[in-house]
Amino acid sequence: MTPRLELRGITKTFPGVLANDNVSLAVMPGEIHAVLGENGAGKSTLMKIIYGALSADEGEIRWNGELVRIPSPTAARHLGIGMVYQHFSLFETVSVAENIAVAVDEPFDLPAISARVRELSERYGMPLDPDRLLHHLSVGERQRVEIVRCLLQRPTLLVLDEPTSVLTPQAARSLFETLRVIAAEGCSLLYISHKLEEIRELCDTATILRAGAVAGTADPKTTSPAKLAALMVGSALPETHREPARPDPTPRLEVRGLDAAAEDPFGTDLEDVSLAVHAGEIVGIAGVSGNGQAELAALLSGERTLSADDDALRLDGEPIGRLDAGARRRRGLAFIPEDRLGRGVVPLMSLRENVVLTAHARGGMVRGGMVRRDRADAYARRVIDRFDVRCTGTGAVARALSGGNLQKFIVGREMELAPRVLVVSQPTWGLDVAAAAFIRQSLIDLSRAGAAVLVISEELDELLEICDRIAVLYRGRLSEGRNRGEVTVEELGLMMAGGSAAAGATEPAGPAAGRTGS
Amino acid sequence: MRLQFEPRPTPSLAAQVLAPIAAFALTVVFGSIFFLVLDLDPFETLHVFLVRPLSSANGVSEWLLKASPLILIGLGLAIGFRANVWNIGAEGMFICGAIAAGWFALAFGDGDHAWLLPLMALAGIAGGMAWASVPAFLKVRFGTNEILVTLMLNYVAVLLLGYLVRGPWRDPFGFNFPQTALFGPSALFDPLVGVYRVNTSIFITLVAVGIAWLFVQHTFTSYRMTVGGAAPAAARFAGFRDSHSVWLGLLAGGGCAGLAGMMEVAGPLGQLTGHISPGYGFAAIIVAFIGRLHPFGIVLGGLLLSLLYMGGESAQIMLRLPAALTRTFQGALLFFLLAADFLIYYRPRRVGRR
Numbered sequence: 001m002t003p004r005l006e007l008r009g010i011t012k013t014f015p016g017v018l019a020n021d022n023v024s025l026a027v028m029p030g031e032i033h034a035v036l037g038e039n040g041a042g043k044s045t046l047m048k049i050i051y052g053a054l055s056a057d058e059g060e061i062r063w064n065g066e067l068v069r070i071p072s073p074t075a076a077r078h079l080g081i082g083m084v085y086q087h088f089s090l091f092e093t094v095s096v097a098e099n100i101a102v103a104v105d106e107p108f109d110l111p112a113i114s115a116r117v118r119e120l121s122e123r124y125g126m127p128l129d130p131d132r133l134l135h136h137l138s139v140g141e142r143q144r145v146e147i148v149r150c151l152l153q154r155p156t157l158l159v160l161d162e163p164t165s166v167l168t169p170q171a172a173r174s175l176f177e178t179l180r181v182i183a184a185e186g187c188s189l190l191y192i193s194h195k196l197e198e199i200r201e202l203c204d205t206a207t208i209l210r211a212g213a214v215a216g217t218a219d220p221k222t223t224s225p226a227k228l229a230a231l232m233v234g235s236a237l238p239e240t241h242r243e244p245a246r247p248d249p250t251p252r253l254e255v256r257g258l259d260a261a262a263e264d265p266f267g268t269d270l271e272d273v274s275l276a277v278h279a280g281e282i283v284g285i286a287g288v289s290g291n292g293q294a295e296l297a298a299l300l301s302g303e304r305t306l307s308a309d310d311d312a313l314r315l316d317g318e319p320i321g322r323l324d325a326g327a328r329r330r331r332g333l334a335f336i337p338e339d340r341l342g343r344g345v346v347p348l349m350s351l352r353e354n355v356v357l358t359a360h361a362r363g364g365m366v367r368g369g370m371v372r373r374d375r376a377d378a379y380a381r382r383v384i385d386r387f388d389v390r391c392t393g394t395g396a397v398a399r400a401l402s403g404g405n406l407q408k409f410i411v412g413r414e415m416e417l418a419p420r421v422l423v424v425s426q427p428t429w430g431l432d433v434a435a436a437a438f439i440r441q442s443l444i445d446l447s448r449a450g451a452a453v454l455v456i457s458e459e460l461d462e463l464l465e466i467c468d469r470i471a472v473l474y475r476g477r478l479s480e481g482r483n484r485g486e487v488t489v490e491e492l493g494l495m496m497a498g499g500s501a502a503a504g505a506t507e508p509a510g511p512a513a514g515r516t517g518s
Numbered sequence: 519m520r521l522q523f524e525p526r527p528t529p530s531l532a533a534q535v536l537a538p539i540a541a542f543a544l545t546v547v548f549g550s551i552f553f554l555v556l557d558l559d560p561f562e563t564l565h566v567f568l569v570r571p572l573s574s575a576n577g578v579s580e581w582l583l584k585a586s587p588l589i590l591i592g593l594g595l596a597i598g599f600r601a602n603v604w605n606i607g608a609e610g611m612f613i614c615g616a617i618a619a620g621w622f623a624l625a626f627g628d629g630d631h632a633w634l635l636p637l638m639a640l641a642g643i644a645g646g647m648a649w650a651s652v653p654a655f656l657k658v659r660f661g662t663n664e665i666l667v668t669l670m671l672n673y674v675a676v677l678l679l680g681y682l683v684r685g686p687w688r689d690p691f692g693f694n695f696p697q698t699a700l701f702g703p704s705a706l707f708d709p710l711v712g713v714y715r716v717n718t719s720i721f722i723t724l725v726a727v728g729i730a731w732l733f734v735q736h737t738f739t740s741y742r743m744t745v746g747g748a749a750p751a752a753a754r755f756a757g758f759r760d761s762h763s764v765w766l767g768l769l770a771g772g773g774c775a776g777l778a779g780m781m782e783v784a785g786p787l788g789q790l791t792g793h794i795s796p797g798y799g800f801a802a803i804i805v806a807f808i809g810r811l812h813p814f815g816i817v818l819g820g821l822l823l824s825l826l827y828m829g830g831e832s833a834q835i836m837l838r839l840p841a842a843l844t845r846t847f848q849g850a851l852l853f854f855l856l857a858a859d860f861l862i863y864y865r866p867r868r869v870g871r872r
Contacts, residue, residue: 326757343751
C-alpha cells in the first residue's frame, strides 16, 4: 500500500539550531501515527513543514506516492491536509458557525454551514451547537470547533498538535473516541504529543524525535513506556524524590471566602475560594486553564490587590489583601508567574539587572537609593551556579536564554530569597523533561526545608507527582483539598469538568470562558 | 531569495557603534544625489551645511548656545520616555519656566543681587514642574492620556505668555511692542568669552548631564521607572507603582524644560517676548531619541541638531536655498539615524525559497 504521506530526509535549520535533521517518516491511510518528542525536539517545525507554514531546506515530501511541494497552508488544504493547532485561533464574540464560515475556502453561507456542523458533530460524537457564541464554550468545545472546521474540508490527513494539553482526562478520552471514528473512515492522523500514556492508548505507530532527528520508530502498544521515554529523552527518565510531608499545624498562607470579579471581560470571577497552605507541604491547584487560575494567581501575588475584605488573604495570620506584590514579598511571599518573558523578567535587561526586580530588598542591594551592581551581580552569580542556569554570564540578556534556563533562573531568584511562602504558576510549562524534573525537585526541597508551597498547574501528572494535597479550580470555585493517595486521576478529572464523583463523565458546557491560546 | 529581519538575542555592540556612522554616510550619499538633482555642487553644499557653521569662533558660540537648551530638555524628557511617559509638552513647560523666572527678573532686576540668578533658576524649575503637574495629576487621578494633555497645554502656555507681554508685563517704555523691559545685569548670565553670546549657563547643562547619568545608570528609582516602561507586567509583578513613574517622569521633563526656559530669557534674550522658543521643546524630543534616551547620547544628539539648524540657516543665506529644502536634508539625516538604530535590535537574514 502507498503511504498517504511520506517524508524523506527533511532537514531544516534556523540560525544556530538544526531543527530537523534528515527526518523520514511514512503515514499509511487510516493510520493514527504519533510523533513523540520533548519540547524543542523539532515536532512543531516538522508539522509546520507538512502544513506549508515553513519550507524545508532539504528533503522531499510524497503525497499518495507523488512528489509534491507545499508552499503554503492553502496548498496543504487543497491536498487534503487539515491542522488543529494547540492554541486555537477563534473569535470570542461571534458564533460557532460564523467562526467556521470565515475560515473555510467556500462561499459564506451560514445556514448551510450550520447544517453541516450539526451533521458532522453527530456523526463523530462531538456535541456542538453551531448557533452558540464562542465565549460561552468550554475549552473542550472550542477544540471541537477547530476539529469540525478541519473536517468540513474533508481532509485525508489530520494533524493534531498536543490536543489534550487543555483537556480533562475524561474529555481527552472522548476526543480519542472521535479520532478513532475519523481514522476508521480512512483519514490518516498525525498525532503530536509528549505524553506517553495517551500515545500508547491511541496510536498505531510512533516516530520518536530527539534533538531534531528520528531516534526510533516503535509500536507504542507493545513497547514499554520506559523504552519510549528512553528513546525520547536519550536516557532514563529523571525521577523526583520526596519524603513524607510534616506540615506545621498553623497555616502560613490562608485564603478565606475570597470573592473577586474578573478584570478581563472574558475572565473568570472567583467565588468563595478558601484554602490553607502550611509550612512543610506542597498544595496543588488543578484545573483546565481559564477557570480562574490567572485571577487567583494575581490576587495571591499582589499584582492585583483587594480594596475591601482585607480578611480574605492572610500570611502568618496577618491580613495582606491590600499589600502590593513588593510589600508581600518583603513579608516572605514569593511568586513565580506563568509568563516568564515580560512578567517574570524584563526581556531586554541582563540577568544582573533582572535579579534587582524581586531581590532588591535583600543583601543591601540598594543603598542610599543607588543600586549596587556588585551585590546584584553576586546574587545573579549565585542563582546561576546553584540552579545550573546555562548562559553567557550575569550580563546575558534575559531574552537570550532558552525557556528551561530562564525558568531555572526565575525559580532560583525567588528561592534565593528563602521565602516563607512560594506561589508558583505553571512551573514547568514548555520545559524539557530534565529541566522540569529539576524544578519539581527544587519545589519539593523548598517545602521540606520548611516553606509553604502552592503550585497552580494544568498538568495533573505533575501535581500528583509533587503535591501533598490537591484542590481543583472550576469556574472560579475551588474544591476541598484532597490528600495525595486518597484521590484518583479519574476523580480529579471529574472535578476538573465540574462534576462530583456521581455526575457523568461528559464535560458540561457553560459560561466558563477559557483561554483560547495566546 | 528575500530579506527578512529577525530580533537579535542580544543587542549588537558593533551595530551600536556602526549605526550612526552608517546613517551619516547614507545622508551624505543621499544629500549628494539630492543636491546634484537640484543643480548644486554637492561638495560645496555639504560643506556649507556641516562644516561652515563651525569654522568661526562665533559659529561655535552659537552652536553651543543652541545645543545647550536642547540637551537640557532632552535629558528631562528621556527620563519620562524611558518609563513610557510621553511628554510632548516641553515647549509649554519651557515657556512657563521662563515666565516664572521672568517675574523675579522684572521685580528685582534693578538692584545688584547675587541671589537673584539662583532664585530665577529655581523659579524656572518650579514653573516648568507646575505646568507638568497638570497632566501628571490628570493621568494618575483620572487616567487621561498625557500625550494629549501635554500637547494642548503648549498652546495654553503660548497664549498666557502672549497675554503677559501684551498686557500687564508690557514694557511701558517699549513703544507698545509686545515685550517686557530688558532684565537688569544681575538677572543675566555672564558671557563665557568676550563678545560671544554663549554664556555661563552652559555649566548648568553640563552638571545636569552628570546628574542625569548618575540617575539613569545607578539609582533604584530610575530602575523602577525603566522596568515600568519596558515591561509593565514585570513592574506589577515586582510591586513597582505606576503613579510614581508618571509623576517623576513628567516632573523631570518639566523641571528641565523650565530651567532651559529660564536660561534662554536670562541669556541671549534678556527679556520676555511673545516668541521665546524657536521650537526647542519639540526638537528636544528628537534629540532624546537620537541619543537613545542615554544622557551622553543626548549630548551628541543636541550638538547634531543644533548644527543642522545652523547649517540650514547658512545654506539659506549663502546658497539661497528655500527653507523647505534645508529641512528635507535635515529630515533625511534624522530618518537615516533612527532607521539605522533598528539594526541594533534586528538583523537582516536572507531567506531561501525553493
